[in-house]
Amino acid sequence: MTDQGPEIHQLDPKNWVKNHADYLYRYTITRVNDEEQSRDLVQETFLSALQGLQKFAGKSSERTWLTAILKNKIIDTYRKKTSGLKMAEVDKAEAEQQEFFNADDGHWTKEHAPQKFGLDSAEILMNKEFNHILTKCMEKLPALWLSVFTMKHMDDEDTDFVCAELKISPSNFWVIIHRAKLNLRACLQKNWM
Structure with missing residues (x-):
């Protein structure tokens, strides 16, 4: 053999x-x-x-x-989209999320607290209407946030790789991921429910 x-x-x-x-x-x-x-x-x-x-x-x-x-x-x-990123775009996205959180502790306000979607998580990802809304919510994210979120959660890239490729610090990475998730969650709750 x-x-x-x-x-x-x-x-x-x-x-x-x-x-x-x-x-x-x-x-x-x-x-x-x-x-x-x-x-x-x-x-x-x-x-x-x-x-x-x-x-x-x-x-x-x-x-x-x-x-x-x-x-x-x-x-x-992603690099091209984020290289000329204006802070105004980030500030605008942050301002839009202010109504969802208490200024003193950063927790959800009662009226904007996350609600259950009412669907099995595996089921929801197969739902075309949900995917359409998710795509629209992702389009509302600032370019840098979308790039970081996509590389981390869709492409399953390592944090160090994302930071190196997009030239951001690890602390900036975690802030961006957190804010992107909060914005997506708020958008989904507003448009899906």
């Missing part, structure tokens, strides 16, 4: 659009919430992959390799 070693995957650029475009588009649209930009990022991914064919070592599947390229393009998009 001979050991043939790890499987080496081959690239098939002629069939990338047919085999991977829909998957890559769905992956992108959930992270950037912009149809045109999502299409552009998928096209840029294919172009970059063609230019970097020699870099493919065959250790991963074609789709995994293309997704990794796309992921880097999405992170670049």
Whole structure:
């Protein structure tokens, strides 16, 4: 019996659009919430992959390799969106959440305290109406908050990675995550209930 070693995957650029475009588009649209930009990022991914064919070592599947390229393009998009972030945008988002919390202790006000959604958590994620509202709520977040939240909770990135990529401190990261969650929760309660 001979050991043939790890499987080496081959690239098939002629069939990338047919085999991977829909998957890559769905992956992108959930992270950037912009149809045109999502299409552009998928096209840029294919172009970059063609230019970097020699870099493919065959250790991963074609789709995994293309997704990794796309992921880097999405992170670049986050960086561009957040590099010129105005404090006014953050201040506006913080001002909008003031009515939901007591100024003295930061806890929810009685009238805005979280309510049960009334659906099983697995059920709710499959609900198209809920997903639509969640997407709209995410679009209301400041660009930096959306980028941090998406990288952490949708892409499951490590905190250190998110901080390094977006050039924020760990303490800023936790403040942003906390505020993003509070804003999403408030928006969902207002629009879903």
